[in-house]
Amino acid sequence: MPNPTAAMLVIGDEILSGRTRDSNMNHLARRLTEAGIDLREARMVADDAGEIVAALNALRARYTYVFTSGGIGPTHDDITADCVAQAFGVGIDVREDARAILATNYRNPETELNAARLRMARIPDGADLIDNPVSKAPGFRIGNVHVMAGVPAVFEAMVEGVLxxxxxxxxxxxxxxxxxxPEGTVAAPLGEIAAANPDVAIGSYPFQREGRFGCTxxxxxxxTDRLGAVAAEIRAMAEALGATDILETPPDAALA
Amino acid sequence: MPNPTAAMLVIGDEILSGRTRDSNMNHLARRLTEAGIDLREARMVADDAGEIVAALNALRARYTYVFTSGGIGPTHDDITADCVAQAFGVGIDVREDARAILATNYRNPETELNAARLRMARIPDGADLIDNPVSKAPGFRIGNVHVMAGVPAVFEAMVEGVLxxxxxxxxxxxxxxxxxxPEGTVAAPLGEIAAANPDVAIGSYPFQREGRFGCTxxxxxxxTDRLGAVAAEIRAMAEALGATDILETPPDAALA
Known part of the structure; x- marks a missing residue:
């Protein structure tokens, strides 16, 4: 049976202006790969309702799971929850269980549960909450879409809860x-190995280190049996071409 | 007149498996922002011809400029050039000017211009070459699509040539x-400033540092005049809320 599939939607002006370097997509990719879920596509869009809704609807129709990051805080530019409600055609309002979670966190005079913070308790109808052990304000899941925070520590904690x-x-x-x-030296025999083993995906990633060309x-x-057999073919090919100091990283230590 | 728009397409299995952390999108975002070109969307797809062609056609129809990274090397998994030709419905073959560039670079016995390396001279009909001052193998531009390497040093050098x-x-x-x-404390007055100044986009990015909550x-x-006026409003708002050690970064030093 083929693996479940997934897409990620990264939301935020600051990503597309270059101000913020997204790290959530890479984190999610690693965790999904380990879980046997194939991340097939990622998209990054600005804080624009039309763009967010269109991307959500395109991705949720196509993949088993969708994960979003960003836009669920208390400020005016946090519009993700409303966009998700719009994409699903459901209502959205402050929900009592989400409000109760926020109330336990925001109870000092300088961090009271004001109207802005209460925005973080606005949850689309029919959604389940996603726990936020870091800063309390929950994410949520509706249908196959998982809506999570953009702050990496919070995003990563939510991913652990969702997995x-x-x-x-x-x-x-x-x-x-x-x-x-050099990559161009191994390219032809590597291509032959790839063609002869269509059940194993083979990639080549060139690098230059201390003036020497190489590729991973x-x-x-x-x-893993098929993987070992193909790795042995690749090693024999490289040795036949004169490679000596091959650094081999078998499955348990490597990331796909 | 509105700014030109742009999209980026990052191509590669290794990005979606989490093995490689993309840095090209952030680099391009910063350089385009400085150039007054609005990066509106980024997509990341695997080494899959159908996915690459579909994404190329969706993005090139919609934005002024499209930039791709990845998949233009000599190995079997480098399929970007063929996908671009397919998306544009044009032929692709080894081109003499591209072959001549490669010939100057690959002329030692251990790095001869073999059939695999010659794949890097396959250029869609009607394209212009993009210079690669780092490792020679060129990128290319066809229509509004700029096809560049995935290796960051090469990608970045190509961007400088294209800009x-x-x-x-x-x-x-x-x-x-x-x-x-705390972000939730500034959220309401910040939202009022944003609503009163629709020509200035305002974002809020929370952080926690040495146990203190804050937001940028x-x-x-x-x-810049309008920017200065709105920044002064934001500062006055924060000071009215009791903020003292405000670190202000005016336009010349900041990235959007």
Whole structure:
């Protein structure tokens, strides 16, 4: 059975202006890969309701799971929850369980639960809350869409809460070989190995280190036996081309 | 006149598996913002021809400029050039000027211009080459699509070559104020300032530092006079709420 699929939607003007470097997509990608869920696509859009709604509807129709980051805080530019409600065609209002969570956190005079903070308790009808162990204000899940915070520490904590609720598949394993041969030298025999083993995805990532050209050759598959067999073919190919100091990273230590 | 718009397409299995952390999108975002070109959307897709072609056609129809990174090397998983030709419905073959560039670079026995490396001279019909001062193998531009390498040093060098060929607009300037007040405390008055100044985009980015909550309030606009006026309003608002050590970063020093 093929693995479940996923897409990520990163929301925020600050990402597209370059002010903020997104780190949530990479974090989610790693965790999903380990869980056997194939992240197929990521999109980044600005704080623009039309763009957010259109992207949500395109992605949720197409993939098993969708994950969003950003735009669920208390300020005027936090419009993600409203956009999700609009995309699903449901209402949105302050919900008592979300309000109760915020009330336990915002109870000092300088951080009272004012109208702005109460915006963070506005949850689309029919959604389930996602726990926020870092700063309390919850995310939520509706249908196959998981709405999470943009602040990395909060996003990452929410991902850990969400993962056990997802149906995973067979984790994609990888076996990588760092070879000090120019990529163009290994390209032809590597392509032959790839063509002969269509069940194993093979990637090549060139680098230059201390004046030497090399490439990291990565085989990816769910089946570790097949992975080992193809890695052995790649190693034999590189050795036949004269590579000596091959650094091999088998599945348990590698990330796909 | 509104600024030209742009989208970026990041191509590569290794991005979506989490193995590689993309840095090209952030770099491009910063350079386009400085040039007055509005990056409106970014997408990341795998080394899958159908996905790449569909994304290319969606983005090139919608934005002034499209920029891609990844998939133009010599190995079997480098399929971007073919996908671009397919998206534009044009032929693709080894082109003499591109072959000549590669021939000057690959002339030692251990790095001869073999068939795999020659793949990097396959250029869609009607495209212009983009110079690669780092490792020679060129990128190319066809229509409004700029096809560049995934290796960051090469991507960044290609961007510098491409920028002077683009029609820029009025750079988006920003004025930021770091305020040690919780975001939920400034949210309501900040929203009023945003509503009263629709020509200036205002964002709020919360942080926690040494146990204190704060937020960076960022005003963005092309007009520096308007920017200064709104920044002064934000500062007065924060001071009225008791903020003392406001760190203000005016347009010349800030990135939007």
């Amino acid at each position: 056990p609720t997802l149906t995973g598949g067979a984790p994609l394993r990888s076996h990588s070989l760092r070879v000090f041969l 050759l990565v085989a990816r598959a769910q089946d | 002077p060929t683009l029609t820029g607009g009025a750079p988006l300037r920003s004025h930021s104020l770091r305020v040690f007040l 309030l960022v005003a963005r606009a092309q007009d």
